[in-house]
Amino acid sequence: MPPPNPSFEVLPVNVITGFLGSGKTTLLRRVLASDGSGDTAVLINEFGEIGIDHLLVGEIAPNAVLLKSGCVCCSIRGELKDALAGLFSQRQRGQVPAFRRVLVETTGLADPAPIVATLLGDPVLRHHYRVGLIITTVDCVNAELHRSTQPEWWAQVTAADRIVLTKSDLVSQQACGLLTGELRDLNPAATLALAQEVTEADLFLLGHGLHDEEPSAEVKRWFERSPRHRTGVLIERLPGVQPSALPHQDLASFCVEFANEINWTAFGLWLSLLLHRHGKDILRVKGILNLAGLPFPVAIHGVQHLVHPPVHLPAWGDADRRSRIVFIVRGIDQQWVERSFHAFAHR
Amino acid sequence: MCGLCGLLGGESSWTAPVRSTLPARQERLERVRQVNRILRYYGLNLRDFQGSAYVLANRTGRSEMVGDLGEIWPLAEKMAGRPLDPFDPELLQMLQAT
Numbered sequence: 157m158p159p160p161n162p163s164f165e166v167l168p169v170n171v172i173t174g175f176l177g178s179g180k181t182t183l184l185r186r187v188l189a190s191d192g193s194g195d196t197a198v199l200i201n202e203f204g205e206i207g208i209d210h211l212l213v214g215e216i217a218p219n220a221v222l223l224k225s226g227c228v229c230c231s232i233r234g235e236l237k238d239a240l241a242g243l244f245s246q247r248q249r250g251q252v253p254a255f256r257r258v259l260v261e262t263t264g265l266a267d268p269a270p271i272v273a274t275l276l277g278d279p280v281l282r283h284h285y286r287v288g289l290i291i292t293t294v295d296c297v298n299a300e301l302h303r304s305t306q307p308e309w310w311a312q313v314t315a316a317d318r319i320v321l322t323k324s325d326l327v328s329q330q331a332c333g334l335l336t337g338e339l340r341d342l343n344p345a346a347t348l349a350l351a352q353e354v355t356e357a358d359l360f361l362l363g364h365g366l367h368d369e370e371p372s373a374e375v376k377r378w379f380e381r382s383p384r385h386r387t388g389v390l391i392e393r394l395p396g397v398q399p400s401a402l403p404h405q406d407l408a409s410f411c412v413e414f415a416n417e418i419n420w421t422a423f424g425l426w427l428s429l430l431l432h433r434h435g436k437d438i439l440r441v442k443g444i445l446n447l448a449g450l451p452f453p454v455a456i457h458g459v460q461h462l463v464h465p466p467v468h469l470p471a472w473g474d475a476d477r478r479s480r481i482v483f484i485v486r487g488i489d490q491q492w493v494e495r496s497f498h499a500f501a502h503r
Numbered sequence: 504m505c506g507l508c509g510l511l512g513g514e515s516s517w518t519a520p521v522r523s524t525l526p527a528r529q530e531r532l533e534r535v536r537q538v539n540r541i542l543r544y545y546g547l548n549l550r551d552f553q554g555s556a557y558v559l560a561n562r563t564g565r566s567e568m569v570g571d572l573g574e575i576w577p578l579a580e581k582m583a584g585r586p587l588d589p590f591d592p593e594l595l596q597m598l599q600a601t
Contacts, residue, residue: 264572421537423530424518425572429541429589432576447521454521499595500541 168288168364169240169269173312175264175302178295183351184261187361194236195256196362197247199239235280236260243283257288257362267311268292269460276462287342287464288364292316293351295325299335310376310407314343314439315459316486317365322351345378345442346484366455366467372478375455376473377409377422378442380481406487412494414479417448420502426465426500427456437488443481444469456481464477487503514572528554534572540601544594545583549575 174180207394208214222485246252261272268290292312295302300308313319324332336348347360354360363473365374423445442457445466455467483493520530531551538549546562559575560580568577569575580587588594 280524416598420521421534425537425541426589428516428518428573429576429587433586433588434590450521456517465517466521468521496589496595499598500589502601503601 159355160232165256166421167244167257167270168367169258169260169267169275169287170288170291170362171260171262172291172293172361173266173300173315174320174322175295175296175306175309175312177262178302179294179295179320179351180261182295183291183320183322183354183361184259184283187259187355195253197255197258199243199256199258199260206419218433219331236271238301239242239502240275240281240285244327253329257364258285267308268315269462272315272459272462272464277463283325288367290315290459291318291319291320291359291361292346293320293322294335294339296321296324296335298334303455306321311439313339314407316343316346318360319346319348320351320354320361321348325352342407342409343440344411345484347377352361366457366464371455371467372469372471372473374442375469376452377442378482382400407484408486409482409484411480412480412490412497414446414501416501418479418502420445420447422446422501422503423497426497429460430496431458434488436484437486439486440484441481443479444454444479445479445481460485516571518572530577537577538572541587541594542579544597545579545585547579547589559568 163475172180184198187322188198193284210445220462243252243255243258247254262268262271272287272290275281275285280436292315299309321332321336321339327335339346339348363374368374404500427441431441439460440458441463443455445454445456447454450468453472455468455469457464482491520534524590527537531554535549535551535557536552542549542559548559548560552558552568557572557584558566559569559578565582567578567582570576576587
């Protein structure tokens with residue numbers, strides 16, 4: 157039994173999401189079986205009246221809490237909150253081991269944004285937890301079907317910090333390569349891996365994102381593949397598919413850059429108004445900022461209209477001091493964003 | 504409360520200052536000034552209230568309190584009677600002219 161009253165740390169919550177049958181539970185089992193997962197509490201979601209997922213993973217996670225109703229969405233924020241608050245309370249009283257992170261597995265129909273909203277917006281939870289990584293499983297066999305018919309698939313993929321391609325051994329190398337390229341176009345700031353390659357689970361799935369010991373490495377990953385200019389809409393390139401028949405046909409990603417130092421107040425007002433008015437069409441924002449008066453960079457990131465508190469990075473990695481922001485958008489032009497920012501930053 | 508400036512705690516919005524070089528009250532007034540650059544286009548005005556809240560007012564004299572700048576845009580839209588759009592070309596033109 158651990159000693160009571162463990163430190164009041166702010167604990168990361170990693171979210172595993174992915175469409176129905178895309179291998180979330182299999183991945184979770186593998187992660188929890190690895191050596192690095194020892195200090196992990198797990199929240200499992202059930203869908204419908206029978207907690208199938210609970211039956212599958214119940215034995216490997218003794219401190220798992222089963223959420224009782226439906227999918228993790230707006231309607232059960234209170235339940236998610238109660239589960240997380242209860243878990244923290246048990247931890248502090250020494251009733252469960254002093255876990256260092258939480259994994260939440262969503263149902264296949266969940267949009268990750270409400271989970272982020274719960275963690276950012278709840279006045280109690282935000283002092284005890286922060287969002288770590290959003291991990292999305294993508295089923296290589298059914299990806300085309302899911303993206304053609306399911307809006308949730310797009311929400312899960314664009315919100316991801318890590319994308320794990322599952323069942324890649326059941327499709328041709330060419331099909332897997334095509335899907336990988338398309339996912340990178342859609343969410344260039346996410347890191348991709350095949351499920352069978354995820355051997356160092358501790359680093360890839362159990363990391364803490366911007367709150368790792370080396371947050372600069374996470375930020376570097378955001379921009380490794382981010383296009384300077386708008387990436388073509390990926391579904392336009394799918395053979396035999398009519399883009400107009402699909403949801404989200406205007407999805408695109410781009411990276412905007414600003415050479416001059418940025419005034420934080422002006423930036424905050426601009427981005428908060430942009431997300432207030434167009435947040436439903438801005439699916440993801442990740443950026444590194446060179447702020448006036450600060451010798452170090454500041455990282456920002458958000459999912460839809462929800463923005464995490466900014467994170468101070470220890471230092472610039474190189475001589476490049478440009479501010480860069482990756483956007484994943486629906487029907488929003490890069491030039492509108494750039495022009496709008498320059499007007500708001502004009503002093 | 505800060506004994507020198509009389510301000511209670513900090514704002515919870517992500518837009519709160521990351522590390523200010525100004526005294527807290529001066530920083531707050533600078534933020535109000537920058538918000539008013541935008542709100543002027545919509546006929547609205549924001550002012551600080553005792554360092555603990557803000558008062559948003561329109562030209563007819565209607566005013567409402569707002570606790571945090573993170574809450575201001577929905578209220579401003581309600582009082583302006585129209586959406587506040589950061590892509591509005593006329594708004595951008597006005598901002599660049601000031």
